Amino acid sequence: MSTRLSQLFVRTLREDPVDAEVASHRLLVRAGYIRRQAPGIFAWLPLGLKVKRKIEAIVREEMEAAGAQEVHFPGLLPREAYEASGRWSEYGDSLFRLQDRNGADYLLAPTHEEVFTLLVKDLYSSYKDLPLSIYQIQDKYRDEARSRGGLLRGREFTMKDAYSFDYTDAGLDLSYQKQRDAYERIFTRLGLEYAIVKADAGAMGGSRSEEFLHPMAAGEDTFVRSAGGYTANVEAFETVVPETLPFDELPQATVFDSPDTPTIQTLVDLANAEQPRPDREWTAADTLKNVVLALRHLDGERELVVIGLPGDRDVDLKRVEVAFAPAEVEAAGEADFARNPDLVKGYIGPWSPLGPILGEESASGIRYLLDPRIVDGTQWITGANIDEKHVLGLVAGRDFTGDGFVEASDVRAGDPAPDGSGPVELARGMEIGHVFQLGRKYADALGLKVLDENGKLVTVTMGSYGVGITRIMAVIAESTNDGKGLLWPANVSPFDVHVVAAGKEPVVWETAEALVASLEAGGRDVLFDDRLKVSPGVKFGDAELLGVPVIVIVGRGAVDGNVELWDRRTNERTPYAVADLIGVLTA
């Protein structure tokens, strides 16, 4: 096949579009691959479609190799299924909802767990039909609070979503592993570096979950990795719990005056000045900070919860949200404090001279959750629940206890990995794939059961596996462009060869035409820049912008039957006799 640039539906832009910030977005628009239609929604031009389809083809091949069969669902779905799974409300504002002429509720699907589950329920009722893996490549809709980065996070995007159905846990493990292996092959074929990190299952429910993150500065996820090979999303990072300490010999806690201590640092300074420690200085890590949060539950109830954590740590909102999902989390406001006079702002602590203040069994009745580092026997400086007073030497397990532990503190470089593989470092990454075991959440909600070998009804266990096709395209563009333009890996490039005719002599055009025909005959997909009145400079610039990695220049040398092979990646130009070049490029 070949395409003449003079006929191709494309217009390259000389200047950067003003609304595009990240390189992939800028270049895809400038090179005429996509056009913005609405915020986070793009139209696809021929070049963009070609690349997208090549990525899809690779994903399809690996899905089929993994034993998954392709199906296709509508993007427009009725409310009922999502009502049954609870996601009509759980998805919140991110769901595009609409109504038909009769006022019936519909949605534009953000993912398809429900309808896949229902279809399998419709058709299958025996363990003999399982395992089953089916997938689709389809456009998804999510009304993102803030779409960004062009294709990196859109409101309409193409996703490959696969679902596995098993009737045993072992079967699910196997199906999960097959998809996970397929993902490794997909990203390897696409030349994308990736880290597999433990992830939180979030609103999707379920248990085991891993994300494939491509390390990149513009990434949206922060993840941790240790030299010893541990990787995890910060949301899923598990704090290493210290040993508990004996506390029988410890002195009683003492209350001390602490006016003007609006921050942890001022508190630490005051303690060092007036309550000095013999062996070392007090630090922020000796203080117990109590953060008041408000949870908004699905049923609308507002619950205050206090989180106790070492004073040198901050609450990580994302981790907190995961910990309390599906409830939404926000900072407690003035009104919350007004309703709970037990909480003395600035001096909140689990204990006061009058007795326990925090905890479900305490005076306030407010749930009190602790950072896992606050183990029995640890001693703390914390608020005494009296204005301008703190307490020193308050001992966990003796003077106060929490209602449980919560992973709420921020994760820092240098924190120990939970598997003992050493300290972790933090990195930014973009999620390009996600595999997780849904378990029986959807099957339970929607009643998907089969008869097992013993004639007993068992609930099916499911997995769900997503790859963002359009996001991958942006990530590839992001990681391979070189400032002059796009630079595609050969297996997703819109064309195999980009032939540039530079010059106006008839021999140039005759040579170029013949070359294109030969390459085409040799099975190559060729883009031929046949624009007669366009100067060579413009053609070279466009060739660089479009990003086909193999460029052939037919110009001055054509008279002697010579052309140049231009390697876009290395920028090297190598002269060839036409016949030799055809041999090289069609080998």
Place this chain on the structure above:
RNA sequence: CGGGGCGUAGCUCAGCUUGGUAGAGCGCUCGGUUUGGGACCGAGAGGUCGCAGGUUCGAAUCCUGUCGCCCCGACCA
């Protein structure tokens, strides 16, 4: 949701302070010259100045409102 910025030709922008017939470059059309790194000359086409209201003889420009878009942030005793 909070903060900042911006809406004028297909694209990138000027004009607005100080109201007076809508501008430039690129792109596009026609003619001609040019052709190995974004050529040149000449002639053209193309805009409800985001929208609504107001002030005024007169509004892209001043006032009010509104809508939209882009970027950053979203938690803290």
